[in-house]
Amino acid sequence: MQKLAFVALLSLSTFAFADGGLLKKDCVSCHNISGPAATTLKELWAKKGPDLFYAGNKYRQAWLVSWLQKPQRIRPAGEFYEDHIKPGAKSDEIDVTTLKDHVALSKEDATEAAAELMQLKPHDDLIAKEKIEPGTITKQAGEMVFDKFWGCMACHLIEPEYGGLSGPELYTAGQRLQPEFMASFIRNPQAWQPKTWMPNKGVSEGNIQKMVHYLQALSEESANAK
Numbered sequence: 001m002q003k004l005a006f007v008a009l010l011s012l013s014t015f016a017f018a019d020g021g022l023l024k025k026d027c028v029s030c031h032n033i034s035g036p037a038a039t040t041l042k043e044l045w046a047k048k049g050p051d052l053f054y055a056g057n058k059y060r061q062a063w064l065v066s067w068l069q070k071p072q073r074i075r076p077a078g079e080f081y082e083d084h085i086k087p088g089a090k091s092d093e094i095d096v097t098t099l100k101d102h103v104a105l106s107k108e109d110a111t112e113a114a115a116e117l118m119q120l121k122p123h124d125d126l127i128a129k130e131k132i133e134p135g136t137i138t139k140q141a142g143e144m145v146f147d148k149f150w151g152c153m154a155c156h157l158i159e160p161e162y163g164g165l166s167g168p169e170l171y172t173a174g175q176r177l178q179p180e181f182m183a184s185f186i187r188n189p190q191a192w193q194p195k196t197w198m199p200n201k202g203v204s205e206g207n208i209q210k211m212v213h214y215l216q217a218l219s220e221e222s223a224n225a226k
């Protein structure tokens with residue numbers, strides 16, 4: 001009896017893999033893996049998690065494997081911002097008690113999920129257009145470009161408690177993201193996400209390069225601080 005049940009279970013999970021694997025089984029209730037979840041504002045508000053359909057063009061695989069085992073918050077207010085604002089609180093105060101922790105995977109599952117995610121590459125075309133020039137930038141000059149010139153800090157944290165709250169934190173972006181993706185997303189967010197709060201600010205090529213160098217430097221700094 002027991003043996004039979006085991007065989008049945010085994011074939012069930014093989015079936016799940018044949019059918020698209022772990023992502024389809026455990027992740028698509030919150031993440032879209034085949035196209036943008038939102039093309040209208042209404043859909044944007046209804047999103048349960050960030051889109052993953054271009055994950056292979058976006059993330060560093062090693063980061064995925066480690067984050068999926070030990071997820072740390074990236075979007076300080078979750079995906080659905082207004083849900084987590086404290087009623088009556090001064091503006092932008094987040095009610096962290098309403099935020100749920102992300103599911104953590106075993107090493108095997110994280111490795112499998114990361115491998116599946118890295119195959120999702122609908123935008124090799126956009127990535128191929130980017131060329132990251134080698135270079136460095138001082139923290140001060142980077143902040144000038146990022147904050148003073150282009151106002152990016154209104155929505156992004158550059159330290160765990162410093163910056164805006166409506167976008168993903170950017171102090172680990174260098175570990176998380178492929179540099180060509182950063183450049184392409186800054187150049188034209190709507191090419192990746194038809195509906196997103198991030199504006200296309202028309203950042204010049206030279207400043208895009210500086211921002212990528214700055215985000216990479218920030219990440220090294222936060223890794224050293226640990």
Ligand code: HEC
Binds near residue numbers: 028049103
């Ligand atoms: C209950 C809904 C839910 C489920 C199920 C879920 N996620 Fe998530 N996921 C989220 C939310 C919400 C975030 C944003 C979390 C944050 O910003 O810290 C997120 C973030 C992520 C991110 C980082 C995205 C980014 O760039 O901000 C990855 C990668 C990810 N999830 C992968 C997965 C995988 C793989 C699975 C299936 C094993 C999964 N998730 C299952 C809700 C979910």
Ligand code: HEC
Binds near residue numbers: 151167176177
């Ligand atoms: C009005 C708020 C807002 C402003 C201003 C803004 N962003 Fe964003 N940014 C966002 C949001 C929201 C996302 C997440 C988009 C998504 O995945 O749908 C994002 C995503 C990003 C990402 C990708 C990060 C990731 O993990 O997905 C980078 C890089 C980035 N922004 C850089 C910048 C830079 C550089 C500027 C200044 C030129 C800027 N942003 C200005 C809201 C903003």
